Amino acid sequence: MxxxxxxxxxxxxxxxxxxxxxxxxxxxxxxxxxxxxxxxxxxxxxxxxxxxxxxxxxxxxxxxxxxxxxxxxxxxxxxxxxxxxxxxxxxxxxxxxxxxxxxxxxxxxxxxxxxxxxxxxxxxxxxxxxxxxxxxxxxxxxxxxxxxxxxxxxxxxxxxxxxxxxxxxxxxxxxxxxxxxxxxxxxxxxxxxxxxxxxxxxxxxxxxxxxxxxxxxxxxxxxxxxxxxxxxxxxxxxxxxxxxxxxxxxxxxxxxxxxxxxxxxxxxxxxxxxxxxxxxxxxxxxxGHLHVKGDNKMSKSLKNTITIPQLLSQHSADTFRMACLMSNYRYPMEYSDELMKTAESVLNKFKFFLKDTYNYVNNNAIENGDYKYQILDSLQKVEEVNLDVLKSDFDTASCVNNLLNLVIKTNRVMKLETKEFYPIPVLLIAEYITSVLMKLGLKLQDVSESIEHNSLIDTLVEFRHIVRQNALGRKDKELLNACDIVRDKMKATKVQINDSEKTPSWVFK
CATH class of the missing domain: 3.40.50.620 (HUPs)
Incomplete structure (x- = not known):
């Protein structure tokens, strides 16, 4: 019945x-x-x-x-x-x-x-x-x-x-x-x-x-x-x-x-x-419709359309998908430069986090690793809550927000000025976040880039970091300005650098 x-x-x-x-x-x-x-x-x-x-x-x-x-x-x-x-x-x-x-x-x-x-x-x-x-x-x-x-x-x-x-x-x-x-x-x-x-x-x-x-x-x-x-x-x-x-x-x-x-x-x-x-x-x-300039639906009749190649000439497919994930599928989404900047910022937070976890696990620590059960508890709670929000009318915005909160908590652990070393929970969290984002259709990297190219960027970013740290110590404004120019030129070629006191990281935009 x-x-x-x-x-x-x-x-x-x-x-x-x-x-x-x-x-x-x-x-x-x-x-x-x-x-x-x-x-x-x-x-x-x-x-x-x-x-x-x-x-x-x-x-x-x-x-x-x-x-x-x-x-x-x-x-x-x-x-x-x-x-x-x-x-x-x-x-x-x-x-x-x-x-x-x-x-x-x-x-x-x-x-x-x-x-x-x-x-x-x-x-x-x-x-x-x-x-x-x-x-x-x-x-x-x-x-x-x-x-x-x-x-x-x-x-x-x-x-x-x-x-x-x-x-x-x-x-x-x-x-x-x-x-x-x-x-x-x-x-x-x-x-x-x-x-x-x-x-x-x-x-x-x-x-x-x-x-x-x-x-x-x-x-x-x-x-x-x-x-x-x-x-x-x-x-x-x-x-x-x-x-x-x-x-x-x-x-x-x-x-x-x-x-x-x-x-x-x-x-x-x-x-x-x-x-x-x-x-x-x-x-x-x-x-829901995609809107531009307030309440206007994007349509050929209104002559306010943007083609997909035009979008991809300015933003990655991952950035646009992140914008979609951050909205409710049933309601209108207003397309704007601000929306895409926000989506790119969120996407880069995940990319930098995954880079930072790699650097954290492969650092020069001599201490033995520990589990840090408190972090693992946070991971388990997020896993459960995310499954619940996706069960509730595919609430991807809450899912992404929960992942960002997990990133914040894990970053605090990785940046502790102590000798404790927690590679296992950090790796499990990185693996979970990667898995969720890729299951939602994000690629998280530019697969067209070769390993050799990545290695060259690693070398350039590390060299810039050494120069920048020396310039900061000497308060050399001219050299710091040169480092900023290098960062901006790298960004123009779709490489975003995240400066850190310890180890810098970078991601493809």
Whole structure:
């Protein structure tokens, strides 16, 4: 027996008058709780994650419409989705079967093809290829299944035909097919109130009805079906492809917050109608927008976009991912120079700490090492608390903050002016922090740099340190200024030096 979480929605009639409130519910799945809770827009609260198989989950993400280059708004969405997927896989040991839909036939793609006097397939392939390169540069893992709409027309046709046959969809005089929202009693459950549907159409029965199939227009690509020529509507493609791969139910369905209505609302409606079920997607994951200059969403229409190569010319992929980790995935993230400087500073604190732990363990101490159980207790507490915060709607910001506090405590121990030497707890803490950050998708180093290059930088940094210490002792301002110039020039080449009275360290920015 499924438990239910009630929410209340309004339904619009064909004249847009509001009917009385009616109750719809999020249905708790039968199966195995994994101990995590995630926000669900239908229940409007955090709900337990329950899987039919305790070790396997299905995940579908709405992918790009490939008519132009991706920008940072897309990047923040897919990086945050990637982070959540990594948490499920790395921290909760879930075998995640991931799929992403790629819209390669659409009004905007057709328009771009006309403008460039090329085939729509050429446009789509060009920008899809660019999209995957951008995602790889951000260390976003590619889904196991990439579903392009044009490859799944037969499955889409079959999906629509079944709904026509069951009379929840109807064919219009222009060869289009619409979903009849009056026939689906739970329409509106993902968003409590809607006051607008798709653009008005003389063929539609109700304002909120939406297109499953668009009748052929002169000069546009089309496919032949039993009811007429045309092409798929936007919403149907995801439902048909997900059903083809995952059957009558999907565990997680993700996308930007702007897709909650109408796209996800319409997906849920048509999928429930097709499968004759009350709940199709068990967990909706909606990613907040990336904003610029206050409340402005980053979008091509506002002409305020930054491309991913432009970002990476100024900041590393790790820095951008850290900015995403420090924010809540459900809420807007405001992109600014201040945000990126803060993210870079936090990232460097971890990098310097890991360098300092190496230097600490490999110093010239002659004392025997000790365990320092108090430090190990701190490590254990952070491990437990971090697992708890990640279980609570993937709270990565608290996780990062807990790691920073552990760094502060460990730094105090390493800088004690005593003869005590604690290599084992320090190494265990460094290993734990490295493990967590890498599980969240950070690389923590520039893998393109060779060992010989690193050794050369070590030598230069050590030489500068000796010169600087002598200059400090003699209060030689001219020599200290020269050391600062060397530091700044190194920073310009992506090497950040951290001066210390004992042993200096450095990291790649």
């Amino acid at each position: 499924r438990r239910v979480f009630p929410v209340f929605t309004r339904k619009l009639s064909h004249v847009c008058s509001l009917k009385p409130f009616k109750e719809t519910k999020w249905l708790m799945p039968n199966g195995n709780p994994i101990g995590a809770y995630v926000y669900n827009c239908v229940a409007d609260q955090k709900v337990p994650v329950i899987l039919s198989d305790p070790h396997i989950a299905t995940w579908y993400s709405c992918g790009p419409t490939v008519y132009d280059s991706a920008h940072l708004g897309h990047a923040s969405c897919y990086v945050k989705i990637d982070i959540i997927q990594r948490i499920l896989k790395e921290f909760f040991r879930i075998k995640l079967v991931t799929a992403m839909g790629v819209t390669d036939i659409d009004d905007k793609i057709i328009q771009k093809a006309k403008e460039t006097k090329s085939d729509f397939r050429t446009v789509a392939k060009q920008y899809e290829h660019e999209f995957w390169l951008d995602m790889a540069s951000l260390n976003v893992e590619k889904p196991l299944i990439v579903a392009r709409v044009s490859d799944h027309i037969p499955a889409i046709e079959n999906f629509i035909k079944k709904m026509i046959d069951s009379e929840v969809a109807y064919v219009t005089n222009d060869g289009s097919v619409y979903f009849d929202t009056e026939k689906y009693d739970s329409y509106g459950k993902l968003q409590k109130m809607q006051d607008s549907g798709e653009p008005a159409d003389t063929y539609k029965k109700n304002k909120m009805d939406f297109a499953l199939w668009k009748g052929q227009k002169p000069g546009e690509p089309s496919w032949t079906t039993t009811w007429g020529d045309g092409r798929p509507g936007w919403h149907i493609e995801c439902s048909a492809m997900v059903s083809k791969f995952f059957g009558s139910q999907v565990d997680f369905h993700a996308g930007g917050i702007d897709l909650q209505f109408p796209h996800h609302e319409n997906e849920e409606a048509q999928s429930c109608a097709f499968h004759n079920t009350k709940q199709w997607a068990n967990y909706w994951i909606h990613i």
